[in-house]
Amino acid sequence: MKLTLTVNGEPRALDLDPRVTLLDALRHHLDLPGTKKGCDHGQCGACTVIVNGQRINACLTLAVMHEGDQVTTIEGLASEGKLTPLQAAFIEHDGFQCGYCTPGQICSATAMAEELRQGWPSDATEDLETHPSLTEAEIAERMSGNLCRCACYPGIRAAILEALQERDA
Incomplete structure (x- = not known):
């Protein structure tokens, strides 16, 4: 499926199998390795990202469910090299x-x-x-x-x- 996610303020076009999790899309298709895969069952929180202002476990949701959403990862929090x-x-x-x-x-x-x-x-x-x-x-x-x-x-x-x-x- 073709979809566009806005990740860290930047629209990113993807062509993914509809079974790809948001976590795997971020790490393996968008080269954003900051979000970690811990348990892959939503129990540890290592994969937490912010979607439309709310925190979610990226391992528990499919990337295709977030067409047009605003996704913020750890890479998107600092601004111009300045830590929050x-x-x-x-x-x-x-x-x-x-x-x-x-x-x-x-x-x-x-x-x-x-x-x-x-x-x-x-x-x-x-x-x-x-x-x-x-x-x-x-x-x-x-x-x-x-x-x-x-x-x-x-x-x-x-x-x-x-x-x-x-x-x-």
């Missing part, structure tokens, strides 16, 4: 060790920031009538779909907390 505050905070707080999960963690945290900004509650939100507060429990719940085999969760949470507090200051 979240990416810089991951480095500062050692939010990674082997780095395999890091692209998915950062894409997930980027979309999570927008969810918080819009006031979406989570299972950790104490009061559903007020805007969710940025706590470690809230971050841990919202990031629970992204696993880190190296157990860098304290650094990941610290990086997210710092980046989002600076953004809101």
Whole structure:
């Protein structure tokens, strides 16, 4: 099938077998290796990308389902070689060790920031009538779909907390 995806702000024409996942289209057809294949079952979050502003597991969706969608990968977050505050905070707080999960963690945290900004509650939100507060429990719940085999969760949470507090200051 012929389709066009807008990936990191750039329209990209593809001719794919309709069974190709978005993950494989990004990695093998568009040469964007930042998005990782971890479990290939939607359980680890290594393949998290942002589609139309929402985070998804790219291994669980077919590329043809995203004709015309805006897809953002880890390669599309930095601007002109300048890291986002979240990416810089991951480095500062050692939010990674082997780095395999890091692209998915950062894409997930980027979309999570927008969810918080819009006031979406989570299972950790104490009061559903007020805007969710940025706590470690809230971050841990919202990031629970992204696993880190190296157990860098304290650094990941610290990086997210710092980046989002600076953004809101």
